Amino acid sequence: YDVVALQELWVYHDFCVIRDRAKEGGLIYSKWFHSAALGAGLAILSRYPIIESHFYAYALNGHALHFIEGDFFVGKAVGSCLLDVPLVGQVEVFSTHLYAPHDVPAPEWKRAHRTAQAWELGKLAKASAERGRTVFVCGDLNSVPSSLPITILQAHGQLRDSWQSSHPTNLSCITNNEASYRNAIKEEGITCDSLINTFTASKNAANRGAKGFGKRLDYILFRPAAKRITQRDKHGRCQTEFIDDQVINCDDCHVTLTDPIPVFGYSYSDHFALQATFTIYPNSMESILENQLNHDSSSTSTSTKLNLNHTSPPPTLTTEHLNNSLSALMTKYRSSERSSSFQLCLFGICLVLVPGISIAASFQPLSFLNWIFTLLSVLIGGFGMTMLYTGFLGGNWERSSIKEVCEEMQFELERLRKTDQRKDLFDQRKDLFDERNCGVGNGNSNGNSIGNGNGILNK
Template identity: 30%
Template sequence: MADQMATIEDSQEPSADPLDLPSSLRVISLNCWGLKFLSKYRHARLVEIGHQLAKATPAPQIVGLQECWTQQDYLAIRELTKHILPYGKFYWSGIFGGGLAILSKWPIEESSMFRYPLNGRPQAFFRGDWYVGKGVASARIRIGTGRKDVVEVFCTHLHAPYEREPNDSYICHRTAQAWEIAKMMRHAAERGHMVLGLGDFNMIPLSLAHRLIEAHSPVKDIWRIVKPDSAVGAAEDSAEKARGLVVPSSRMCLEEHGTTCDHRFNTWRWSKQMKKDFFKGKDSYIDPEAEDHRAKRLDYVFFASQEGVRWQVQDVQVGFTMRHPTLLCSLSDHFSIETTLVRHPTVGEKTEDKVMTSFLPVETYDEILAMVAKYNIRERKQRRWRLRHFGAEVVITIGCFIAVWWSPRNFVAFILMLVSTLGLSAGVLDGLMGGLFVGSEIRALKEFEYEVRLAKEQALRAAA
């Protein structure tokens, strides 16, 4: 966890005594799609998200938001929900902010923002993952008077997949990010606290990152606790096709498979023609019983119970499927995951007596190590080419400066100076990325590789 801890900001007095240990806990995780300048109807949609949170039944008590990028949107949601969620934290990270926020019925005792060491590449400016400083927003929330009556909430948004696995060039980053948040949740559980991992994890169920989280921390995917036979991807994905099941309907995707992304009910996932007609005022009817080939689950609530208290999952559902009352568009390009946890009077088994980490098959660690080695070779090659480009541009610039002395025309001298300036600027940027960024990335890879090797050794000892 990050070294720096911050006292909660912009808190208000709660309307009820926050020190009574609740009998149930209502939790919501939602990717708001609040990209400034890029997301259509951004502020109007996020204001309506605030309205829907404020009137939700049962009322949410802990909410994790992703892609809530601006203070304007965050403060609007805070104002609308302050009667049920009087505490909140907007998390700052990177150049443009991480887009993460946590709202709570109870006081937030401590908070921190941990930025992932492997977190995209600055040259991919058109994707923006590196610039927003993706990481884990964490909040320590006290829900009772006991020493361990604490919920540690971890809200995150992992690196987006831009190609299908295993050909995704960022799969190494996303796997390393899953490793980091798994460690944080494991450490929280070892302190005897309840753990909630909320967010858009950009992974499908039972993928490598998903299995890694559940193996290296005691948390479990709430949807699969309730519906263990739910889909492991979109119907068109190879993992789901291998199960040999029929393509689910749109209704079944929501009710049984927890699909939060690319669903046919979501107006932002409609075809170009449907969206074009929609913005002209012509709505489209979506048959709930028609097959849905693309819907998948990328959003999760992971959960581990509090030491000495048995919490169980009462229900889980997909939420925020409604549309904006006047714009008639979906409130986000994702739906929410919502769950109710119920406290049972029976004292549960203490977590300090449990093994907090299970292990993946040894060949899975070999798979991760091979992935790291492959990515390491790629980045070292990139580093060499970028440094060579920098060196070549320095030589070209010096050559242009010398050529200016014998330039027969002023416009020729101008062209030489322009070429040298632009070329050197590009070379310096490439040199900085190759010499500094790629260097730091390779060092982060070494740390990740070392930790995976340690886990592999422990898995081998456990299997012996």
């Protein structure tokens, strides 16, 4: 491998063992990301030199009271390494692990933290590509491909899915046997909750995805480096946009490490690994590729032809996506308000009970009752302080982060609405112009002369 991105690597000693063994295979550069109280469990191993590294903690990261889930204490985040790759330039690789609880079919607002994290991650990937860097996002995103967080991440960051770029979306076998589960891994990219994984084999069918074969939760997303172009429109106003400066072909993507560890007999992890191979061409190769495709095959040597998959463009960010995200976040905001109010009420009750129990303890004739009352007041006092911490500090922290993400989405929503309004106005004027010139008021012109902005991959 050239680059390996790891998640849930919680213990630094384990990272040291993996790092030392990876050096034997040529991955001589590595980075382990430190985070929060218990660590985010993120690491990157690379064959190429690491120029710099960055770490971004997500603003919304679970709840402090949900200590069993642990997202708040490990500090879910994204770590990135900037690599110096010969003939390609700067490549930024992101490794991340998104908010885990509440999968489909839970209400969308319960996954609001994950949607906000996807928005932040997409923003980071977009900024990196616009700085002229080739971007790869790897990680456990805890979301199925059709979910809102994945749509927001791909649309906002203009990221393509390596699996979708190299595989048809069909499931050939539907019978419940081991061969079918293996076909699901091969055809659908199932990485989690598979029956052949020893860590998840005991899960019931309801937790194995819509088809019962497992879920695709792990991704390798990519985006070519972008370059800025500035041009004037017909009104003389400067228009700036970014276009792809590279062509990235996903040659292969498949799930690996699916068999149990030899001798031990259990799986490597509760998630299978995902592997992808890419070929990166400069933007100038596009004309060469088109000439090769249009040229007569009899006069062109097959050994000189380049095999480029027609990678579908990433989804376009729409007002519907943003409205759905804002609706989920605001519902989560109101839920947070109710939770904080309830927790602060519990703190108030504890504030009354603690001195009352302490006073009552001094009037007990039996000494052992005195000790019981004292212990009870200590426990109630600790519970009350926890409610104050989670209700006031945790609640305000969560709601402030939600408001910040909502405001960012509102700005983007307004920009999209203005763009749609200008496009509608242009279409109306074009229809009116066609009617005046043609004398036929059929209004069939739909303004298809407007470019779709999908870049050079959209032939």
